[in-house]
Amino acid sequence: MKLHQQFLLLHSRFGGAESALTTLDELAKLLDCTPRNAANIVRSMSRNGWIAWESTRGRGRRSTLSFLAQAEDIAAQAMLQAINRKDVARAIGQIKIHRNSSTLQEHLQGRLLSYFGHHVETSNDRQIDTLRIPIRQPLHTVDPLYMNLLAESFVASHVFDGLVRRSDTGDDIKPGIAHAWDTDDSRRRWTFYLRKEVLFHHGKVLSADDVVYTFERLVRSPRRTLYSFIYKQIKTVRALNPTVVRFELEEPNELFLPFLCTSRAAIVPKDLNQLGSYRFGTEPVGTGPFKVTQMNETVCMMEAFGPCFQGRAHLDRVEIVHVPWAAEAMTGDGHRTGAAEGGSGSAPDQSSPFHVIPNASAGNSGWSRIHSETTVRKFVTCNTQKAGPLTDPALREHLFGCLEKVEESEGDSAEAAASGTRTSSENAELPPSPSEQAPVLLRIATILPYKADAEALADALGRYGYDCEVSAVSPEEFKGEIRLESDLILFSLLRDQDEELRLYDSYRTMAEHVDAHTRIDIERLLSLVLREPNSEDRLQSLNKIESLLIRERNLHILSEKPLPTAYVPTVRGVTFNSQGWVNLRTLWFPPATAGE
Template identity: 40%
Template sequence: MKLARYYIRLREAFPYVREEQELAVTLDELAAVLDCTHRNVVLLLKRMSGEGWLQWSPKRGRGIRSLLTFRVPAEEMLLEMAKSLVERKDLRGALEQMNVATLPDTLRERFHSWLNGYFGYSSEVQGMRRFDTLRFPLTQTLHSLDPATINFTAEAHVVNQLFDPLVRYNRLTQTVEPHLAHAWEADASRTVWTFHLRKGVLFHHGRELTAEDVRYTYERLKRYSSGALYSWVLRQVDTVHAADPITVVVRLTEPNELFLQYAGTNRASIVPADLCEELQEKFAASPTGTGPFKLSLNDRSMCVLDVFPPYFQGRAHLDRVELWRIDGVREQEPGLAMESFQIIHNYRLPDEAADTWQQVQQQGATCRFLTFNLVKQGPLLDPSLRGAVYAALDRGKLLERLGGDAIYEADSFVRHGDGQADPSAPERLVRDPERSRARLKRLGYAGERLRLCTIPHYERDAQLVQGLLQEAGFAVEVKLLTVEEFKGEQRLHADLLLFSIMLDNDAELRLIDLYTSMQRHLEPAAKAKVGELLQRVLHESSRERRMETLQAIESHLTAKGLLCFLYFKRLKTLYHASVKGVTLDALDWVQFKNIWFKP
């Protein structure tokens, strides 16, 4: 690789010389180009000549010109270097190299054509067995693979491959099923939960899972719970006791009918006590679990998952999954993305690919929405001005500006996708900038600057909302906070907060988490009402009645002008006809364990 860089530097120093054209040059000139001694120049030229890149005919004597003939264009060398980087698992470096502005488009096309053949599913026979690999595109950065500190969908998906919780929630039957725990029971007060663990479950480093690992996991989650997802559940956990090597007793401070569902989330995945204590913060980058795959590599270019043969629910069909970090795969030409991979998330299926590709639109969806911070003094304390904000958000225009597939207007968390409008929602007005500005003036809005706060992942949504509000006459600035800052007190300095929620298997838990978090910026009466209804949800054993109460919270917030829906986006998965065993996990991503390929 280093020798190739020297050749490129040398070749670019004489752009007027064609390949196979002799160049008369002195060692002094070459030493200046390569920034090294005469002796090293001669050694480099001999090595390049041996590679067939050039021909070097030296002449003796200081100042006498020797003959140099280039045989390989610099662009060809760049292409070979990019291929070499890919084969060394440095895709980011290869793409950066091929994005040099001076490179001809034909060379980039050749690189991507080669890349197409490198990605996707590959199979090779090694002795008496076949080794199957899936290369999968990943467009989100993996900041953490520690179940206790994950924040984003891609992180949660990988955690699902590496770890297991005590139980699993079955979306089809709407029941909790055994997993690491083969059985469980709760006492009459519904505050003491006893879990009985399977015997012989192994962590990736070879040690058997015990009740002590479960106790450690839940105690650790309590330490990490400040601002974390579902932290309200952990605040109710009083004690966790390992009654014997395979029996765990969890005591709650009050009944919580959703505790068992929480025990089935990836957030509550069981970690090994010994390695977590040893690695501390480093565990997030190199975790060890009990899942069907174990982590072999995790760097800036890719994440490699190798099969874990002793997995307690049976060995995965694949031997390896390589998650390649590729920015902008959704913006690539359709042919490139679809030839490169056998499974693609959130990608529009071209008409010409309908015969060889299949498409699944999942049940889960993400919802973007706004809430109003009534803790901060400002114009939005006035319900009429909050109504004006709601009226200014032309969701048809918002969706048009967003573009994309499987996006539609949102009116409710609970009834998403049924097309029914919430009767308690404020009336949307006809959008007319002049009328809107006149209305704002009548309402007493004097041009005060409103701060709209969100995290960097939703910056584009915030900018589109900002544009719509500005067109209606509001002065709006966007403030981006890190995820940790957004969880804390800094967001309470904003007037408007832009959130996103994933409504999947854990929809009940996620809604409770959202409303618990929203209480921090509600006015006292609304805060008390939401708190009362949340307590009712936690004590209700019927899922149907829980959802009715969650709907009542939503309707109350909407009627008070405290919650403004923007849009839903469903996740769609494309997969090639050769892919078999496609099933979806709680976050509506493909479960790698079940995938196999028909040759």
């Protein structure tokens, strides 16, 4: 491996020329070694057929170094060696090293992509089906209490189970670890009846004590996490016997049962303290169809858990790999299709290694494609609790009018580009500013993944006299004071099977930074949601909140895009979890037959 890097260093130093004049002393300095070691390195490269070395004797005389191998081939060899050793981190490092050469980086990315997809190997006369999936988000923890990212929730949904689960269509709630449940007339007391002999991955039988521990851990946590407004209303949770658990809520809450379907409410063993919460995040123990055998910042390896009470998964092993070129969409043909990259976008063929791509980009005609009906909505809200320009309704009207003008202009430009005509808004009059004082200073807060969106928003508003400063922080920091210290907040909403929970949580947060009159209206409608047993009526109240926020110019929706999942026809059993990710529990690949 080191010899490969030394060759690439020499090749880069001499600008990729076919030959160059140099000395062993110069090579030793470049390779950070002695002249004697430099001579040994030259001999090794010559034996491999990578270079030719014509030595010229005499003081001050220079020898001729000729490159016989291509840098792309040597880099690819180093990468393949790393992949064969399952050292994916080093393979990815190869790409990082050569990021200054777009051609070489493209070549290495294509080689790395061949590692992914469906692979079959035979061990002890047993066929092992492995699926390797690239993801753009790093995995820090899959502990249900501490996870923040969708990718972490995706892994957790296959490692853990909840008391109940959503059906594949999301229309109703099905048994999970609990095979039945009931509630009293007050809708505050919920009783769950657990399946018998449900096993954790470490062999322990799940009992009601594990369920009690799981929810007491949530309630005691000082963390402000997604859906905390639900579990903080749990007054008591008790084990009536080893297979019966009873919850007592502070008040009726019709979102309690949907909450129990989420990864946040996944059941963990009460003895996880023996590992420690931090270690448990990377060495989790659940009851799900896959158990984690290795997890670090680069890769998460999971193996099928045979005794799973819901049945064994068809796949034997899943490897989820963090691939760090986050702005690019994987297509399986080695090309990049992100809007900013300008890749060729040619469609992959049926031999592509990418059988499954969670959240793939649209526009790849070579893929068969189905939609999970999950969308991502990006929006901006105003903080009118902060003393500043946005407390003026007229200025908010002007600001959102500017955003609408920008969107109209971009729509016209796209249509005009397609038709070759002049846009109708090129000479349109700008909206008049309500203030004579210019510029208006605004601070925009967002999380790091949306920094580019926030900067685009700042640029758009800058055309109309707004001077914007962007603050992008981690999801954990975003839960703090930064939102209330900002004027505009850019965030997103995943509209999936948990839409009611997400909308409620989002509007509850927005109520913290709007004027008192609007906050009272929001809280009144949210209170109705918690007491309404009919899902359609709950959504109607949530939609009223959206209309109110838009009407008061506190909310502006920037975009809403679907999250499709691409797959080739050889994949069978494709279903989706509540967040629109492929459900690995049901996925399978038909075995190849002779003659195919």
